[in-house]
Amino acid sequence: MKFLVCISKAPDTTTKIAFTDNNTKFNNDKVVFIVNPYDEWYALVRALELKEKLGGTVTVINVGAADTDAIIRKALAIGADDAVRIDAEPGDAMFVAKQIAEYVKANAYDIVLCGKETIDYNGSEVGGMIAGLLDWGYVSLASSLELNGNTATLNREIAGGHETVEVNIPFVLSAAKGMAEARIPNMRGIMAARTKPVAIVAAVASENYTSIISYELPKEKTGVKLVSADNVGELVSLLHNEAKVI
Amino acid sequence: MPVLVFAESANGTFKKSNFEAVSYGARVAAQLNTEAYVIDFENMSGDVLKSLGEYGATKVYRVASDALKNFDAGLYAKVLNDVAQKLNATTVIFAFNYSGKAIAPVLAAKMNAGYVAGAIDIPVMEGNTIKIRKNVFSGKAIAMYAIHSENKIIALTPNTVAPVKTENKCSVENLEIAINATDSKVKVKEVVKASGKITLSDADIVVSAGRGLKGPENWGMVEEMANILGAATACSRPVADIHWRPHEEHVGQTGLTVRPNLYIALGISGAIQHLAGVNGSKVIVVINKDPEAPFFKAADYGIVGDVFEVVPKLNEAFKKFKAGA
Numbered sequence: 001m002k003f004l005v006c007i008s009k010a011p012d013t014t015t016k017i018a019f020t021d022n023n024t025k026f027n028n029d030k031v032v033f034i035v036n037p038y039d040e041w042y043a044l045v046r047a048l049e050l051k052e053k054l055g056g057t058v059t060v061i062n063v064g065a066a067d068t069d070a071i072i073r074k075a076l077a078i079g080a081d082d083a084v085r086i087d088a089e090p091g092d093a094m095f096v097a098k099q100i101a102e103y104v105k106a107n108a109y110d111i112v113l114c115g116k117e118t119i120d121y122n123g124s125e126v127g128g129m130i131a132g133l134l135d136w137g138y139v140s141l142a143s144s145l146e147l148n149g150n151t152a153t154l155n156r157e158i159a160g161g162h163e164t165v166e167v168n169i170p171f172v173l174s175a176a177k178g179m180a181e182a183r184i185p186n187m188r189g190i191m192a193a194r195t196k197p198v199a200i201v202a203a204v205a206s207e208n209y210t211s212i213i214s215y216e217l218p219k220e221k222t223g224v225k226l227v228s229a230d231n232v233g234e235l236v237s238l239l240h241n242e243a244k245v246i
Numbered sequence: 247m248p249v250l251v252f253a254e255s256a257n258g259t260f261k262k263s264n265f266e267a268v269s270y271g272a273r274v275a276a277q278l279n280t281e282a283y284v285i286d287f288e289n290m291s292g293d294v295l296k297s298l299g300e301y302g303a304t305k306v307y308r309v310a311s312d313a314l315k316n317f318d319a320g321l322y323a324k325v326l327n328d329v330a331q332k333l334n335a336t337t338v339i340f341a342f343n344y345s346g347k348a349i350a351p352v353l354a355a356k357m358n359a360g361y362v363a364g365a366i367d368i369p370v371m372e373g374n375t376i377k378i379r380k381n382v383f384s385g386k387a388i389a390m391y392a393i394h395s396e397n398k399i400i401a402l403t404p405n406t407v408a409p410v411k412t413e414n415k416c417s418v419e420n421l422e423i424a425i426n427a428t429d430s431k432v433k434v435k436e437v438v439k440a441s442g443k444i445t446l447s448d449a450d451i452v453v454s455a456g457r458g459l460k461g462p463e464n465w466g467m468v469e470e471m472a473n474i475l476g477a478a479t480a481c482s483r484p485v486a487d488i489h490w491r492p493h494e495e496h497v498g499q500t501g502l503t504v505r506p507n508l509y510i511a512l513g514i515s516g517a518i519q520h521l522a523g524v525n526g527s528k529v530i531v532v533i534n535k536d537p538e539a540p541f542f543k544a545a546d547y548g549i550v551g552d553v554f555e556v557v558p559k560l561n562e563a564f565k566k567f568k569a570g571a
């Protein structure tokens with residue numbers, strides 16, 4: 001089984017978000033970038049588990065400039081066999097999906113795994129777009145993945161519960177919590193990652209359909225109104241009369 | 247060129263997120279000098295479908311096929327693409343919920359459409375460009391997006407744009423679309439839903455608890471509060487990770503993002519990753535014994551106190567209020 005895991009670079013979850021150039025650009029000064037958690041913790045680790053059980057290869061793919069090398073090496077240290085970097089500044093989700101879909105067309109893969117969303121732009125887009133571009137089946141927000149020959153069984157999150165679905169390879173999924181437990185790379189993995197192959201592939205021409213014009217920070221709360229623990233009735237009345245939420 | 251709205255019911259009845267999407271579609275359509283049409287894949291009764299006219303849809307097209315009884319994002323996107331072509335539509339609206347997240351990106355690829363996933367307000371038109379705000383960095387910031395392409399898809403974040411009622415001028419029609427069952431690649435084998443529970447993703451009130459609760463055996467009072475208020479229950483990440491509560495309840499940057507009208511946090515410190523997933527809530531109440539807990543900075547109302555003393559008292563007060571209301 002040939003697994004292709006899409007990994008994205010995302011700011012560490014403790015990052016204080018700020019902007020530059022008159023609020024038109026994300027300020028990445030001093031920001032630590034990590035592998036997007038859903039890509040790493042769930043998509044990558046589940047692919048590795050299945051490879052260990054059933055054989056095959058796990059390739060990670062990233063659309064990004066040379067500055068994504070660190071996160072690619074991290075994925076290799078966790079256990080991916082090799083990596084592909086499509087050499088381009090990632091544009092919008094469709095741009096990224098087109099790059100990956102083109103690569104998949106030229107290189108046979110059985111399952112393409114994405115995280116359910118990136119923690120920076122939160123779109124839940126790239127996986128579905130790749131599936132749409134390739135005309136493959138798509139299972140979104142998958143919380144489990146089992147393989148039986150060429151047939152996969154997955155649970156996917158739905159409103160108020162989950163459903164179990166079946167799909168034949170090839171297909172695309174987006175991975176949500178539950179699919180696997182995060183792995184911490186060990187020393188051997190980190191050493192091995194240094195020499196694992198990273199193919200650098202030129203991007204295909206593609207336009208961006210969307211762009212970001214400007215950013216803003218959410219309105220700050222004006223200050224908490226504290227109620228005494230001995231007077232919980234006051235909280236109830238504030239929620240009813242002032243906030244009007246009950 | 248009508249605006250299409252995809253509406254999916256919950257067991258045959260439409261919910262607030264559907265009304266929001268329809269009303270949003272109608273408002274976008276008005277800006278484009280056109281009308282909003284709803285697309286139904288569930289073969290629902292005319293009366294139920296016509297009710298969507300109260301939110302500004304002027305037509306509901308029913309696309310009926312046995313193949314659509316099986317939810318498959320790929321097939322749904324393919325059929326919606328055919329519908330859009332047949333009706334000459336270039337703009338499609340979804341609710342940014344489980345189904346919208348599944349179908350919209352696939353449709354975007356099929357339609358070659360620019361897609362804004364998770365809009366939080368009504369767009370502004372500038373010629374053929376649509377500008378819309380959406381949350382980014384898991385709610386830590388907001389970005390203004392522009393869609394430049396001819397075809398456009400917008401998924402609306404639930405509970406951000408209130409639906410507006412209008413005079414119902416809606417008619418319901420059947421639309422013939424050739425659907426090939428073999429185009430369906432994903433087969434649903436089983437659907438498991440917790441019965442009677444309020445769904446976290448679209449709850450108006452959420453009662454959430456963290457490690458301050460000390461152990462899973464203490465969740466009775468959390469559930470009781472949720473019951474009294476008609477709320478859904480949620481939890482912080484460590485609570486789900488140590489299996490005190492199911493994963494579905496984990497909210498925050500690496501869990502579910504929620505934006506209810508009221509979010510009540512019990513024994514949660516308010517770490518940046520937790521806040522990211524909940525700070526879109528309209529009103530936040532924090533109960534924590536540590537006056538320095540960071541959550542108080544993000545709260546509207548707070549009680550500094552021990553949850554084991556405060557929550558039972560508060561539950562009594564809520565009960566009394568509900569009985570009197």
Ligand SMILES: Cc1cc2nc3c(=O)[nH]c(=O)nc-3n(C[C@H](O)[C@H](O)[C@H](O)COP(=O)(O)OP(=O)(O)OC[C@H]3O[C@@H](n4cnc5c(N)ncnc54)[C@H](O)[C@@H]3O)c2cc1C
Pocket residue numbers: 013037455456457458459481482483484485496497498499500501512513514515516517518519520523533534535536539551552553554
């Ligand atoms: C990459 C990454 C992603 C993360 N994603 C998320 C996420 O999505 N969601 C999330 O929630 N966390 C996330 N976290 C974890 C986050 O950093 C915090 O560790 C977590 O939110 C803390 O959970 P908590 O508030 O329940 O527990 P604690 O931090 O242990 O806080 C417990 C609180 O309860 C209070 N308390 C204790 N006893 C009582 C009592 N008797 N009465 C009243 N109050 C009491 C304490 O004062 C304290 O404030 C993430 C962390 C990382 C590194």
